Ligand code: SF4
């Protein structure tokens with residue numbers, strides 16, 4: 001499982017992460033975003049961009065608590081960008097961590113300084129025409145290994161400062177000690193378990209996780225481990241988080257001709273540089289690459305406040321205020337070499353026929369219909385069609401296509417419903433007049449659209465709904481057309497419109513009238529029979545009187561039934 005997971009419940013399928021992922025490693029299937037781990041370079045951009053906080057990062061705190069509980073010495077390697085993320089000084093952070101079970105807090109810059117020396121040596125030994133791509137940034141390694149495997153031989157075969165420092169700490173304090181790295185980068189979580197360098201770092205925390213740990217309760221003094229003396233020998237290794245920092249730390253910035261050196265930061269520049277290198281358009285001797293714009297201080301997992309320039313300012317102020325310690329690097333012998341492996345992520349590029357068929361299915365039947373609006377997360381409709389063919393995207397991600405589909409469905413319903421539909425605006429001008437309305441009011445839509453409603457019917461009920469903003473149901477007769485209608489009027493707040501659904505109830509009204517006539521006649525007949533019976537009863541008194549009384553009861557019931565039956569035809 002990768003280090004980023006997506007909560008299906010939170011993902012609202014907005015495609016923002018697809019848009020921002022520099023290597024398009026996010027697929028959408030069944031209306032859910034999924035990270036394709038084989039393609040993901042762990043830049044973390046999508047985590048930061050998700051407005052729903054749907055992405056979770058594999059946590060490292062659990063491991064730290066486990067190591068602490070087991071009594072193994074906990075050593076913290078603190079990435080040099082810490083001063084951009086924390087207001088406290090290194091000494092203050094270290095003091096708080098010692099109260100919570102750490103034995104040592106040391107700057108990763110100690111490892112960076114040694115790595116910088118190795119770069120200096122390799123550049124000096126480099127033959128003519130060689131090109132080295134810097135490798136302290138794990139995202140750059142992932143990018144080259146997965147997406148630019150041809151450039152793999154150019155990755156500088158040196159471990160990152162994190163790994164160098166982890167090895168240094170273990171060499172000094174014993175292999176049983178647990179080295180925890182804290183930094184601004186989630187890619188370090190995977191780098192720590194990469195087979196080529198595994199064993200140097202036992203857990204990786206983001207600065208946010210470290211902050212969480214710092215907020216946890218202190219250990220009682222009796223349970224705190226003995227503190228160990230940190231190596232203050234970080235020197236210019238502290239410059240690594242800034243673009244050009246590695247070169248400065250290695251003392252290379254002045255030694256190589258300007259055009260031999262390329263410094264790029266941010267995914268856009270990095271990928272452009274890799275493309276140019278792969279195409280042979282540029283031939284620098286050394287390319288320093290940092291995936292995050294502005295270097296690690298600009299990374300997606302640095303706190304949002306203060307803003308980047310203020311963070312950078314604080315970082316540089318801290319950096320200049322720190323003095324170099326005694327130069328003790330090199331006392332421990334550690335392996336600095338590193339191998340990389342090709343992990344190509346290849347997608348089969350579909351043929352033109354397939355792309356064309358998908359574009360057609362999206363309604364992009366002609367080039368002018370290819371809006372290239374980017375709402376699906378892809379640069380162009382064609383890119384999106386390719387992604388669909390590769391199983392990374394779905395047809396329904398095209399917003400204009402879905403809107404058109406919905407509009408077509410809506411207009412089909414409006415066109416084919418047997419009931420008249422009218423829409424009027426706040427000025428009582430007709431905006432919609434469907435074919436059933438044309439038939440009912442015997443006027444063509446073109447003749448009345450955008451014209452006053454009064455041309456077709458009385459405006460009173462529509463004006464009432466506009467003013468009250470409440471729905472209304474009325475029966476309205478149009479004697480000149482020979483029709484009776486039942487009208488349901490609703491106010492549409494978002495558009496300030498009135499929508500009317502008009503049902504022709506003329507036939508129903510006629511049936512009701514015919515039934516009422518029959519009813520009236522039946523009642524009259526029954527009354528007549530009763531009166532006649534009563535007269536006969538008065539003439540023949542005695543035993544016949546009872547029968548007559550029964551007839552009267554029966555006929556009276558019949559009258560009631562007829563009257564009640566008539567009420568069932570009243571409109572709801
Ligand atoms: S950004 Fe990606 S993960 Fe977040 S809600 Fe949108 S589609 Fe889902």
Ligand code: SF4
Nearest residue numbers: 021040041043044046
């Ligand atoms: S971490 Fe980076 S590469 Fe991976 S899915 Fe997110 S944006 Fe894409």
